[in-house]
Amino acid sequence: MPMAASLPVAGLAQAADDPGNGDGPEASAAADHQQGAHVGPDVVAPGERGELDALLIPPPALTAEPGRVRHYEIVAMDRDIEVAKGVFFPAWTYNGTVPGPVMRATEGDILEVEFSNAGSHPHTIHFHGIHPANMDGVFEIVEPGESFTYRFPARPYGMQLYHCHAPPLKKHIHKGLYGAFIIDPPTPRPPAKELVMVMNGFDTDGDGENNFYAVNGKAFYYAKFPIRVRRSELVRIYLANLTEFDLINSFHLHGDFFRYYRTGSTDQFEYTDTIMQCQGERGIIEIDFANTGLFMFHAHQSEFAELGWMGFFDVVDE
Numbered sequence: 668m669p670m671a672a673s674l675p676v677a678g679l680a681q682a683a684d685d686p687g688n689g690d691g692p693e694a695s696a697a698a699d700h701q702q703g704a705h706v707g708p709d710v711v712a713p714g715e716r717g718e719l720d721a722l723l724i725p726p727p728a729l730t731a732e733p734g735r736v737r738h739y740e741i742v743a744m745d746r747d748i749e750v751a752k753g754v755f756f757p758a759w760t761y762n763g764t765v766p767g768p769v770m771r772a773t774e775g776d777i778l779e780v781e782f783s784n785a786g787s788h789p790h791t792i793h794f795h796g797i798h799p800a801n802m803d804g805v806f807e808i809v810e811p812g813e814s815f816t817y818r819f820p821a822r823p824y825g826m827q828l829y830h831c832h833a834p835p836l837k838k839h840i841h842k843g844l845y846g847a848f849i850i851d852p853p854t855p856r857p858p859a860k861e862l863v864m865v866m867n868g869f870d871t872d873g874d875g876e877n878n879f880y881a882v883n884g885k886a887f888y889y890a891k892f893p894i895r896v897r898r899s900e901l902v903r904i905y906l907a908n909l910t911e912f913d914l915i916n917s918f919h920l921h922g923d924f925f926r927y928y929r930t931g932s933t934d935q936f937e938y939t940d941t942i943m944q945c946q947g948e949r950g951i952i953e954i955d956f957a958n959t960g961l962f963m964f965h966a967h968q969s970e971f972a973e974l975g976w977m978g979f980f981d982v983v984d985e
């Protein structure tokens with residue numbers, strides 16, 4: 668977890684320039700300046716507006732229908748991806764992005780995933796959930812140039828995930844082979860503005876420690892492009908932690924509380940503003956914003972936040 672090389676990252680610059688970043692009377696006077704440095708076009712982040720929409724916004728939930736097949740085609744490929752402004756990471760990807768595409772099914776649907784390995788190393792797809800042993804993506808290693816079709820009923824409902832399970836596991840996950848897998852209850856959850864956030868980290872200098880952190884793969888992206896939501900609508904976040912090397916990651920929301928459904932397979936929830944997840948943990952967050960304005964969300968490990976895992980909700984009345 669070393670400091671990033673001399674990269675002009677907004678969060679780092681701000682932290683260094685503002686040692687008196689406290690709660691004193693002068694703090695509010697500096698608020699406008701701080702806001703300008705932390706959010707919007709001045710933020711140094713990779714990517715264009717809307718570029719991460721396919722990872723942020725899941726396909727819609729469908730009501731249960733007997734015998735329905737949900738078909739996905741996933742191709743493993745090596746690809747250099749920009750994880751922080753001007754910083755490229757030699758990733759192993761599912762379909763070219765880190766995380767891979769959001770997969771979604773309703774409990775009882777047949778999930779059918781046609782997996783082809785166009786990468787340089789052997790890979791698999793291991794899904795979390797309940798399924799037969801020969802669909803578990805551990806023993807059926809798919810060599811470069813080969814393919815394998817996973818097919819099983821999707822269950823149980825909740826926020827699941829998938830990742831490569833080829834050895835050495837640490838490397839195959841850190842390189843970027845993972846993604847979100849949502850299984851909806853037979854009767855879908857109430858309508859909401861739905862978002863997917865996969866927390867991840869990138870070791871860009873090969874020393875076994877992460878140099879950048881993000882949700883959905885790009886440091887400070889949601890600080891540059893805040894996520895606009897309406898105060899009147901329920902905001903539902905499918906959150907997973909696929910960060911390698913660090914033991915935990917976390918999600919903290921400013922200015923409000925949320926319901927957190929751990930894994931999302933029962934109706935039990937915790938009411939809080941901060942949760943933590945070990946690698947592979949996931950859950951569903953539901954927020955009813957009480958106020959309009961810009962609200963920060965970030966890892967509550969300050970270091971992760973300052974190395975990229977920080978963004979904003981722009982809550983508006985419409």
Ligand SMILES: [Cu+2]
Pocket residue numbers: 789790791831832833839844
């Ligand atoms: Cu792999």
